Amino acid sequence: xxxxxxxKAREDVAEFQRLTGALREQVGRxxxxxxxxxxxxxxxxxxxxxxxxxxxxxLGKTLLVRTMADALExxxxxxxxxxxxxxxxxxxxxxxxxxxxxxxxFSFRKGPIFxxxxxxxxxxxxxxxxxxxxxxxxQEHRVTMGTRTFVLEEPFFVLATQNPLESEGTYPLPEAQxxxxxxxxxxxxxxxxxxxxxxxxxxxxxxxxxxxVLGQGKIVEMQQLVRQVPVARHVxxxxxxxxxxxxxxxxxxxxASDDIRRFxxxxxxxxxAQAVLLAxxxxxxxxxxxxxxxxxxxxxxxPALRHRVLLxxxxxxxxxxxxxxxxxxxxxxxxxxxxx
Numbered sequence: 324x325x326x327x328x329x330x331k332a333r334e335d336v337a338e339f340q341r342l343t344g345a346l347r348e349q350v351g352r353x354x355x356x357x358x359x360x361x362x363x364x365x366x367x368x369x370x371x372x373x374x375x376x377x378x379x380x381x382l383g384k385t386l387l388v389r390t391m392a393d394a395l396e397x398x399x400x401x402x403x404x405x406x407x408x409x410x411x412x413x414x415x416x417x418x419x420x421x422x423x424x425x426x427x428x429f430s431f432r433k434g435p436i437f438x439x440x441x442x443x444x445x446x447x448x449x450x451x452x453x454x455x456x457x458x459x460x461x462q463e464h465r466v467t468m469g470t471r472t473f474v475l476e477e478p479f480f481v482l483a484t485q486n487p488l489e490s491e492g493t494y495p496l497p498e499a500q501x502x503x504x505x506x507x508x509x510x511x512x513x514x515x516x517x518x519x520x521x522x523x524x525x526x527x528x529x530x531x532x533x534x535x536v537l538g539q540g541k542i543v544e545m546q547q548l549v550r551q552v553p554v555a556r557h558v559x560x561x562x563x564x565x566x567x568x569x570x571x572x573x574x575x576x577x578x579a580s581d582d583i584r585r586f587x588x589x590x591x592x593x594x595x596a597q598a599v600l601l602a603x604x605x606x607x608x609x610x611x612x613x614x615x616x617x618x619x620x621x622x623x624x625x626p627a628l629r630h631r632v633l634l635x636x637x638x639x640x641x642x643x644x645x646x647x648x649x650x651x652x653x654x655x656x657x658x659x660x661x662x663x
Contacts, residue, residue, distance in 0.1 A: 339545060353386065359508070369545055372504075375484075382510045397478070399441075406449065408450075417468065436466060439479055449494065454500055569632050580652070582648055594631070
């Protein structure tokens with residue numbers, strides 16, 4: 324790179340850091356703690372993809388998403404998923420309308436999916452048929468109704484919340500839909516100090532609100548910058564070997580571990596590799612660097628892969644969590660390929 328190109332890259336990274344810092348600050352005015360979850364949602368937004376937030380009711384999942392929407396100058400819509408919801412309630416429907424001249428014609432009324440930020444609240448309370456209505460929109464950023472196709476305005480991302488599957492009245496998300504989520508983020512219970520802060524902010528006279536700091540055009544520019552970040556071959560190779568290590572049938576580089584062969588039915592899809600590498604690029608930018616490291620890949624592995632590693636019957640019966648298996652892979656996987 325020329326000196327001019329290096330200088331421009333440094334300026335872009337500094338601006339990236341400044342804007343994401345301002346976004347974090349505004350979200351932090353409302354949301355107590357959950358720093359990893361907030362950063363995970365920001366990473367998903369900058370990757371142009373979607374986040375799934377899982378936690379028991381009352382932990383602030385919906386509030387976090389609404390606060391993100393307040394801090395971004397984007398069109399926001401909320402979909403409250405229920406067991407009786409139909410796909411048309413999400414995508415829209417065709418109706419017969421009569422003009423002032425008395426002429427009747429079919430007209431398509433857009434549903435709440437036509438927004439920049441879509442909050443899919445308690446997504447696993449709807450039936451799989453309704454959940455699958457989001458598939459095309461999440462992957463292709465478009466909606467097909469009959470013979471017509473509508474392209475969704477950029478940026479577009481879905482922030483979905485769900486209760487753990489042990490909760491009554493929930494339906495597991497189809498594997499195809501889970502794979503469309505860039506990250507799956509666990510929202511943990513707050514500790515004592517955080518509970519005090521939550522009470523101080525929410526039971527007093529003044530309730531804090533987030534102010535908008537990022538607009539549509541700037542977000543698209545930041546997403547484009549992420550795609551320009553170069554990745555060293557050995558870092559990309561580590562990400563590839565990480566994905567391969569999640570497959571029980573993998574026989575290269577010593578093969579899959581005994582735990583993976585025993586407890587995993589299917590490993591991560593190629594989308595998992597894309598998510599890990601894109602997230603590593605974003606984490607590097609958030610840290611002021613224009614190239615990701617292997618540590619960035621490691622930091623991105625859990626949220627990117629935990630919903631893409633599907634347990635076998637034995638794994639389910641033994642109460643194994645995908646996080647445990649991914650952490651073991653990260654402990655055992657060498658940072659460089661043997662013989663390299």
